[in-house]
Every structure is written in structure tokens, then in C-alpha cells.
Amino acid sequence: MEIHTLPVHRLAELMERKEVSGEEVTRVFLERIDRQEKEIKAFITVTPEEALICARAFDEKRARGDKLSPLAGVPMAVKDNICTQGVKTTCASQILSNYIPPCDATVVEKLKAAGAVLVGKCNMDEFAMGVSTENSAFFATKNPFDYEAAPGGSSGGSAAAVAAGEAAFALGSDTGGGVRQPAAFCGVIGCKPTYGSVSRSGLISYASSLDHIGPLARDMTDLALILNVIYGYDAKDSTSVLQEAPDFQKSLRNDVKGVKIGLPGEYFGAGLEPQVAAKLREAVRKLEELGAVCEEVEMPHTEYAVAAYYLIAAAEASSNLARYDGVRHGLRVEADDVTNMFNKTRGAGFGNEVKRRILLGTYALSTGHYEECYLKALEVRTLVRQDFDRAFAKFDCLLTPANPATAFKAGAKTDDFPAVCLSDVCTIPVNMAGLPALSLPFGMAEGLPVGLQLIGRHFSEGTLLQVGYTLEQNTGQTRLSPGLFANNSFGGSR
Amino acid sequence: MSRYEAVIGLEVHVELKTKSKLFCGCSTEFGQEPNSIVCPVCLGLPGSTGVLNKKAVELAVKAGLALNCEIGTYTWFDRKNYFYPDLPKGFQISQVFRPIAYKGYLDIDVNGQNKRVRITRAHLEEDPGKLIHSGGSITNSRSTNVDYNRSGMPLIEIVSEPELHSGEEAKAYLEKLKAILEYTGVSDVKMEQGSLRCDANVSVRPAGTAGLGTKTEIKNMNSFRAVQRAIEYEAKRQIGVLEDGGRVIQETRGWDENKGETLSQRNKENPDYRCFIEHDLAPIGLTQQWIEEVKATIPELPDARRKRLIHEHGLPDYDAGVIISSFGLAEFFDATLKKYSDAKTISNWITGELLRLLNARNVELNETKITPGRLAALLQLIEKGTISNKMGKEVFEEVFETGKEPEQIVKEKSMLQISDEGQLTGIITEVIAGNPKSVADFKSGKEQAIGFLVGQVMKATKGQANPGIVNTMIRERLG
Numbered sequence: 001m002e003i004h005t006l007p008v009h010r011l012a013e014l015m016e017r018k019e020v021s022g023e024e025v026t027r028v029f030l031e032r033i034d035r036q037e038k039e040i041k042a043f044i045t046v047t048p049e050e051a052l053i054c055a056r057a058f059d060e061k062r063a064r065g066d067k068l069s070p071l072a073g074v075p076m077a078v079k080d081n082i083c084t085q086g087v088k089t090t091c092a093s094q095i096l097s098n099y100i101p102p103c104d105a106t107v108v109e110k111l112k113a114a115g116a117v118l119v120g121k122c123n124m125d126e127f128a129m130g131v132s133t134e135n136s137a138f139f140a141t142k143n144p145f146d147y148e149a150a151p152g153g154s155s156g157g158s159a160a161a162v163a164a165g166e167a168a169f170a171l172g173s174d175t176g177g178g179v180r181q182p183a184a185f186c187g188v189i190g191c192k193p194t195y196g197s198v199s200r201s202g203l204i205s206y207a208s209s210l211d212h213i214g215p216l217a218r219d220m221t222d223l224a225l226i227l228n229v230i231y232g233y234d235a236k237d238s239t240s241v242l243q244e245a246p247d248f249q250k251s252l253r254n255d256v257k258g259v260k261i262g263l264p265g266e267y268f269g270a271g272l273e274p275q276v277a278a279k280l281r282e283a284v285r286k287l288e289e290l291g292a293v294c295e296e297v298e299m300p301h302t303e304y305a306v307a308a309y310y311l312i313a314a315a316e317a318s319s320n321l322a323r324y325d326g327v328r329h330g331l332r333v334e335a336d337d338v339t340n341m342f343n344k345t346r347g348a349g350f351g352n353e354v355k356r357r358i359l360l361g362t363y364a365l366s367t368g369h370y371e372e373c374y375l376k377a378l379e380v381r382t383l384v385r386q387d388f389d390r391a392f393a394k395f396d397c398l399l400t401p402a403n404p405a406t407a408f409k410a411g412a413k414t415d416d417f418p419a420v421c422l423s424d425v426c427t428i429p430v431n432m433a434g435l436p437a438l439s440l441p442f443g444m445a446e447g448l449p450v451g452l453q454l455i456g457r458h459f460s461e462g463t464l465l466q467v468g469y470t471l472e473q474n475t476g477q478t479r480l481s482p483g484l485f486a487n488n489s490f491g492g493s494r
Numbered sequence: 495m496s497r498y499e500a501v502i503g504l505e506v507h508v509e510l511k512t513k514s515k516l517f518c519g520c521s522t523e524f525g526q527e528p529n530s531i532v533c534p535v536c537l538g539l540p541g542s543t544g545v546l547n548k549k550a551v552e553l554a555v556k557a558g559l560a561l562n563c564e565i566g567t568y569t570w571f572d573r574k575n576y577f578y579p580d581l582p583k584g585f586q587i588s589q590v591f592r593p594i595a596y597k598g599y600l601d602i603d604v605n606g607q608n609k610r611v612r613i614t615r616a617h618l619e620e621d622p623g624k625l626i627h628s629g630g631s632i633t634n635s636r637s638t639n640v641d642y643n644r645s646g647m648p649l650i651e652i653v654s655e656p657e658l659h660s661g662e663e664a665k666a667y668l669e670k671l672k673a674i675l676e677y678t679g680v681s682d683v684k685m686e687q688g689s690l691r692c693d694a695n696v697s698v699r700p701a702g703t704a705g706l707g708t709k710t711e712i713k714n715m716n717s718f719r720a721v722q723r724a725i726e727y728e729a730k731r732q733i734g735v736l737e738d739g740g741r742v743i744q745e746t747r748g749w750d751e752n753k754g755e756t757l758s759q760r761n762k763e764n765p766d767y768r769c770f771i772e773h774d775l776a777p778i779g780l781t782q783q784w785i786e787e788v789k790a791t792i793p794e795l796p797d798a799r800r801k802r803l804i805h806e807h808g809l810p811d812y813d814a815g816v817i818i819s820s821f822g823l824a825e826f827f828d829a830t831l832k833k834y835s836d837a838k839t840i841s842n843w844i845t846g847e848l849l850r851l852l853n854a855r856n857v858e859l860n861e862t863k864i865t866p867g868r869l870a871a872l873l874q875l876i877e878k879g880t881i882s883n884k885m886g887k888e889v890f891e892e893v894f895e896t897g898k899e900p901e902q903i904v905k906e907k908s909m910l911q912i913s914d915e916g917q918l919t920g921i922i923t924e925v926i927a928g929n930p931k932s933v934a935d936f937k938s939g940k941e942q943a944i945g946f947l948v949g950q951v952m953k954a955t956k957g958q959a960n961p962g963i964v965n966t967m968i969r970e971r972l973g
């Protein structure tokens with residue numbers, strides 16, 4: 001039995017039957033972190049002592065006979081832009097390299113209350129700006145499937161941790177694909193719930209109108225369990241939607257009969273790798289066999305989404321990152337007067353990609369450029385939303401590639417801005433519209449995972465779970481294991 | 495008559511009277527230990543998210559309605575981006591594109607003439623923190639401390655159209671504005687505590703023309719009187735510049751109260767705030783019904799009250815003006831009038847004794863022990879002749895200080911007025927016997943001599959004798 005490869009719901013069963021304790025499970029994951037981290041580097045901070053204390057506390061509750069959540073005693077990893085009380089939260093930036101938040105993000109608070117055990121904070125692109133986790137101010141993370149490949153980003157640490165068996169599940173953030181693209185690259189499930197359905201309180205902002213927190217998990221049942229905990233209204237987040245949280249386990253139905261699935265041609269266009277295209281066609285055929293109705297749909301404004309996205313995200317970032325001025329927290333570089341202190345602190349504290357986006361955003365909002373840049377981008381955003389509205393008048397969900405290609409080589413895109421942007425072409429429009437989406441592994445191409453994406457109407461995560469679960473139950477292609485799982489010391493198989 | 499006229503627009507920041515700050519639960523209490531009322535939200539810590547204080551919206555809408563504004567049923571917050579150490583997030587949350595209230599007006603009295611001043615907008619925003627320099631300013635002091643207690647305090651900024659033309663008009667506008675905000679309970683409007691702050695945009699133009707000259711923004715004025723003086727000074731300065739063939743520079747100028755002049759602070763040619771929507775806060779949607787409910791809580795405002803005091807209660811213009819100048823006095827008057835029907839007598843006591851004591855002791859009405867019920871009771875004692883008017887003043891002062899009931903004070907001090915002729919006869923006999931010269935004077939027609947005799951009786955009774963009765967009795971004896 002390979003504890004570290006098991007999904008959350010299997011771990012929960014074992015703990016429920018007292019075959020293994022939360023502490024033992026936690027130790028397995030901590031040992032894997034110990035052994036693998038010098039290569040993979042998924043974590044910025046590991047919290048072994050706190051993790052064991054927490055696991056033991058829930059073991060005691062279990063021993064007392066308390067009714068526990070399936071997440072109790074399950075090791076989780078959290079992206080380092082989500083606040084954790086008393087544990088460094090750096091955004092992978094020098095400017096916050098010593099920042100310790102005074103409170104937990106709402107999602108962390110909810111998961112901790114359910115008994116999830118925080119094992120550490122995950123590497124990422126600095127302030128979530130990037131697609132490779134190579135823009136971290138500290139180090140790059142490797143893809144567990146291929147150490148020469150990038151894990152994707154910006155939640156590359158979270159995806160790698162789950163893929164490498166260093167955490168049973170993880171939280172990431174998705175501003176333009178930051179959960180879904182690394183999930184696809186690392187062969188795990190990544191979900192971006194509807195905007196407003198999961199509290200952003202405690203998520204360190206990059207672009208407030210596009211930022212989402214989302215889980216990375218091993219199978220659809222786990223995704224449902226995690227969503228059950230983190231989904232729903234939060235009085236602390238003004239943009240949180242007053243909406244009753246459904247029981248997503250009820251959506252785990254092996255049935256897609258009559259489900260109408262749209263295939264937007266624009267997402268299958270030039271740039272789509274043939275092998276990725278082949279795997280997607282296979283998935284579509286399978287869904288049709290199972291009774292789904294798949295048809296092409298036009299989304300004509302997709303091609304403008306990326307440019308508009310980068311202006312909007314950069315504009316909001318230029319404002320959200322203004323608070324890092326050396327006055328109250330984080331890095332301060334002393335200087336002879338306050339303006340020089342601001343300038344030197346920000347000059348030393350931010351990496352190049354962050355500076356590039358702050359400059360772009362400042363330009364886009366400046367008098368004289370505001371109309372042609374920022375307002376134009378907002379108009380495009382409206383058009384992109386309308387594309388989705390039209391599509392969802394006819395379809396229950398859309399199926400697209402999660403990325404036009406499998407994981408690119410490490411170092412390939414660190415300084416190639418246009419390429420970096422285009423890599424997010426399949427995921428960005430979804431954030432512009434605030435829709436729920438998930439990326440699901442579907443087989444491999446040349447040794448690397450392929451990811452498909454399901455996009456739904458607002459608050460229709462249930463439909464996405466249903467379609468994903470059906471694919472999971474009827475194909476052997478959604479649970480992928482990296483090679484490093486083969487030669488671990490826990491042996492055995494199931 | 496000058497060849498130029500001044501054109502003045504006022505920007506007034508008013509702190510709303512809420513218990514907690516605009517986007518967090520921190521208290522709004524004034525005068526606390528620096529940085530003792532702060533939290534992740536008002537410190538702008540990474541990841542913190544604020545939630546709008548509903549009471550602040552209610553007060554802003556109330557102010558807007560009282561200023562005859564239209565109320566936006568769908569508005570939102572925007573960010574004004576700039577760097578300054580007192581600004582914890584690097585932007586101020588304000589309403590740039592859609593103010594919650596707009597297109598209002600305020601009527602002021604200038605030399606007996608009514609003048610309507612249009613209000614452009616009144617919008618919600620958060621206050622930044624406060625800088626305390628060890629030297630003169632942020633650039634030349636050795637160190638600067640920041641106090642974030644004020645950070646996130648709820649404000650409305652009320653912007654007038656540039657339609658005021660003198661320091662006097664500006665002062666009248668501010669006084670009226672202050673009264674309305676006080677009446678509606680929107681703010682404490684205490685300039686000395688910073689709950690009302692005023693900046694003035696001043697320009698001059700050739701008299702009778704319609705265009706606008708280059709304006710300067712005047713800051714640092716700590717009283718209405720200072721606003722008036724600063725505007726007068728600045729208009730004169732600008733006229734001087736133009737008459738010397740110069741050009742007014744658009745800039746921010748600070749008022750120096752001691753020197754009595756405005757001084758250039760920094761050149762400020764339209765700073766680029768790069769404003770855009772604040773996406774971390776949901777938009778504000780208001781229903782017409784809720785707005786009506788807020789409207790129903792607005793009390794009778796100063797202008798309407800003044801008219802009522804004059805026309806329904808027959809008060810002289812002056813009395814009405816004094817009473818309505820403060821919401822506290824106006825409410826005190828109305829409440830007393832419910833228990834005692836003579837409006838003019840009440841007014842005399844309010845504008846006389848009450849104001850005299852408030853000024854002498856330098857206290858606010860609500861810090862004293864006088865209540866409408868106690869004043870009414872006192873006035874009834876005087877009306878019934880139980881005590882004299884003069885005794886009444888003594889009793890009033892004691893009520894003011896101690897809060898005792900007037901009747902109790904009268905009893906305790908044996909102040910009851912002696913109106914019983916039997917009790918007075920003996921004393922009157924003694925006084926007549928002891929003052930033959932005055933008696934002779936009176937009998938020979940010197941009317942004023944009786945005043946002396948009454949005074950002697952009063953003296954003998956320690957002021958307790960009813961002077962009217964004493965007067966009548968002496969006349970009967972000598973008649």
C-alpha cells in the first residue's frame with residue numbers, strides 16, 4: 001500500500017478503519033518531502049513539527065470517537081500566496097521573504113477546521129506572475145514527470161507536490177490558468193471554481209477581478225470533498241457570493257447521457273500539438289459513446305482575450321503591489337529620504353517579471369493611455385463573456401485543451417514574454433468571465449501528461465464534476481503516476 | 495469696487511459618526527494611543543480584505559438627502575493610486591466615477607439675501623493615516639512617525655461648485671453645512687478634532703466675466719474664520735499677481751495662521767491617480783425603498799426650523815437664528831416648549847442664561863445637567879410667583895451644575911418667595927419707621943423713592959419677598 005499515492009478519500013477510509021493513523025500518514029508524506037525536495041523543490045517552507053502536532057490532535061479526536069471530516073489527518077500543501085497564521089507567506093518574492101501573516105486565509109481556516117494537516121508552503125512564480133514557477137525569487141521547481149520539464153505555473157509547487165506524493169492535495173491560485181495549467185503539466189486535477197464562490201480573504205492579490213483560489217487533487221472524489229469544505233459565502237470577503245454550498249459528492253455520477261458539450265474551435269486552432277489534439281479527440285469520442293452530445297461552437301473573441309487579459313491583470317497588479325513600499329512590512333532598503341527608500345526597496349524586492357507587469361499596468365492606467373489600453377481591454381472582456389453566454393445558451397459545458405501543449409522544457413520560457421502569454425490562451429478567457437473550470441489529466445504524450453479542460457456556467461461545478469467523474473470511471477487515463485512512484489520504498493501495489 | 499472677483503469652490507471632508515471604520519471593525523474613537531486601533535485591513539496587510547460598513551452608507555445617503563442631492567442606486571468604489579507613507583495600501587479607496595450623492599444644493603444667507611450654492615457631489619472614501627514629523631515636514635525632518643489609527647476612518651467628501659465669491663460666503667456655506675450635518679447626526683463636525691476639514695480652490699477673474707482663472711488649492715485651515723481669512727488673503731494675492739502683469743501658478747498653498755498668509759507648498763499639476771474600479775469590494779446597490787427609509791429619519795433641518803420658530807411661535811428673527819444655530823439648542827427649545835407654552839420666555843432663557851453659562855464654563859449642552867423638563871419646571875415656579883425671576887437665575891445655575899430638580903433647590907435653600915402679606919407686614923412697618931427721609935420724599939411725589947424702600951424690604955428678607963406685593967403694600971401704607 002503506497003500511502004503517498006492514495007487519494008484523500010482512500011486515506012480517510014484507512015484512518016476511519018484505524019489501519020493507519022493521521023500521524024503515520026503525515027510522517028509518510030514528510031519523509032517523501034525530505035527525500036525528494038532537493039530535486040523537486042516544490043516547497044518554500046516545510047512545517048513538519050506543526051504538521052505532526054496537528055495530525056496527533058485529530059488522531060486523539062478520532063480515538064475519542066468524534067465524527068471527523070474525510071480531510072482529517074490528510075496532509076495538504078498550500079501555495080505561498082495564501083496566508084497561513086504564523087507560517088511565512090512569501091509570494092516567492094524577496095519583498096515578502098520574511099512576512100509572517102497574523103491570520104489564516106479563510107480557505108486555510110476552513111481546511112484546518114476540517115482536520116487537513118498543513119505540511120508546507122509551495123513555490124510559485126513571484127506574485128503568481130508566470131507560467132513555469134521559474135519566476136520564483138528563490139528557486140525553480142521541477143516537474144515530477146520529467147526533471148527537465150517545467151511544472152507549469154504559477155502554482156507549479158502545488159501541482160508538483162501533489163504529483164510527487166509530497167501532499168495528498170494542495171491549494172493554488174488561478175488568475176489566468178495558474179491552477180489548471182500546472183495541474184495539466186503535472187498530471188493532476190486542477191479546479192478554478194466560480195468567481196465569488198470561494199473566499200479570497202487571505203489570498204495575496206495579484207489581479208483582484210481575476211484571482212481565484214482553487215484546489216489540486218488526485219481524483220474527482222477528492223475534488224468534491226475539498227470543494228465541499230472551501231466553497232461558500234464568507235462574510236470577510238465582500239465579493240463572496242451569498243450562495244448555499246451544495247454537496248458536491250452528489251455530483252459524482254457516472255452518467256453523461258444527454259449532456260451537451262461544446263467544442264470551441266478557437267481552442268483547437270493553430271499551436272495545438274497534434275498529440276494533444278489526438279488525446280482530446282479520444283476523450284470526445286469516449287464521451288459520445290457514453291451518451292454525451294458533442295458539437296463545435298464558435299467563440300470569435302477568444303483571440304483578443306490574451307492581450308486584454310495582460311492589460312487588465314497588469315493594471316490591477318500595479319495597484320495591488322503598491323503596498324510593498326518598505327514602510328510597514330517586508331523588505332526595507334534604507335535611504336536618505338522616503339521617496340528613495342520606496343524606490344530602492346521596490347527595486348531590490350521585486351523580480352523582473354513583476355517589474356515588467358507593474359510598468360505595463362501603470363502605463364495602461366495612465367492619463368492618455370487609459371482609454372486605448374485599460375478601457376479597450378474591459379470592452380474585450382465584455383465580448384469574451386458574451387461569447388460564453390452564447391455558448392452556454394446551447395451547451396451544458398465546454399471541453400477544450402487545458403494547454404495547447406504538454407509541459408515545456410525548463411528554462412524555455414523564462415524571458416520570452418509573448419510565448420509566456422500565448423501559453424495561457426486556453427485558460428485566460430475563463431478567468432475573464434469568472435466561470436468554473438477544471439483541468440483533468442487525460443493520458444500521456446511523449447512521457448508527459450496531457451490535460452483537458454472542462455468549462456461550465458457560473459456555479460455549475462457540479463456538472464463539471466459529473467463529466468469528469470464519468471471520464472475517470474470509464475477510462476484509465478485520468479490517474480497518472482510519475483516514474484518516481486515506481487522506485488519508492490513503500491513497496492506493494494493495489 | 496475691484497476689477498476682479500474671486501471664484502471659490504470648497505472641498506469639505508467630513509468624518510462620519512460610525513462606531514467602526516469604513517471597511518473593518520476597528521473603533522473610530524478619537525485620541526487613542528498611536529497605532530492601537532488597527533487591524534490587517536486598515537494596515538493594508540497582504541491578503542486582507544475589507545467589508546463595507548453599512549452604517550457609513552446610511553450616513554452618507556442621509557447627508558446627501560439633507561443636501562438635496564440625488565442618490566446613486568448603483569455605485570461603487572474606485573482606487574486612487576499614489577505613494578505616501580500614510581497610505582497603507584498605496585491607494586485610497588474612494589468613489590471617483592460614481593459618487594453616492596450628486597447634484598445637490600445648499601441655501602445660504604449673505605447680507606440678508608438668499609443664495610443657492612450647488613453641490614457637485616458627496617462621495618464616500620477612507621481616510622489615510624497620520625504623519626507626525628520630528629522636524630518641519632517629511633523632507634526635512636530627521637524622522638517621521640506614522641499613526642494608522644485614522645487609517646480607514648469613514649469620510650464623505652462634499653464638493654461645491656465654484657460659485658462662492660468671498661471669504662464671507664465661504665464661511666456662511668461652511669456654517670450652514672456644519673449645521674445640517676450636525677442636525678442629521680452624520681458627523682460630530684468638530685474642526686479641532688479633524689472630523690471636519692476644508693480645502694478651498696480659489697481663483698480670480700475679471701468681474702462680470704464667466705470663465706475661470708487658474709486656481710490654487712488652499713489647505714491647513716483650522717477654523718471657519720481661518721477659511722475666510724485665507725480666501726480673502728489668497729484672492730487679494732492673486733489679484734496682485736495679475737495686476738503686476740504676472741501669471742497665477744496652479745499649486746497647493748498652505749495657510750499660515752500666525753503670519754496670516756498662504757505659502758506655496760508644492761507644485762501640483764493634476765497628479766495622475768490612475769483611478770480604476772476597486773474589485774475587492776462589491777458594488778453598492780440601494781433600493782428606492784431603503785433610501786426612503788433613510789429619508790424618513792432626517793429631522794427638521796435648520797431653514798425649516800427657523801421659519802417655524804418665527805411664524806408659528808412668534809420668536810424674533812434674532813432669537814430663532816441663535817436657537818437653530820445648534821441642533822442641541824434647537825432640540826432643547828422644542829422639548830421645553832412641549833412642557834411650557836410661552837415660547838418667548840423659553841427663548842429668553844436659552845439665549846440668555848443657558849448660552850451665558852455654556853460660554854462661561856466652556857462646555858457643550860450635553861455635558862450639563864440642565865434638561866428641558868427642569869427648565870420648564872423652573873419657568874413654572876417663576877410664573878406661579880413661587881420664586882422671583884432673580885431667584886430663578888440662581889436656581890438655574892444650580893440645576894445646570896448639579897441636575898437637582900428646581901423645586902428641591904428652592905426648598906433646600908428656603909428660597910420660597912414670601913407673598914404672604916401677614917409675614918411681610920412687620921418687616922414693612924420696620925422699614926417705614928427706619929427710613930423717614932425716603933417716606934417723606936415719596937409723599938412729596940418722588941416716585942423713585944419707593945424703589946429704595948422695596949429694596950430695603952428685599953434686603954431684610956434676603957431677597958425672598960415678592961417685590962410686586964411689597965410695592966403694593968408700601969403704597970397702601972403711605973397712600
Ligand SMILES: [Zn+2]
Nearest residue numbers: 518520533536
Ligand atoms: Zn482596522
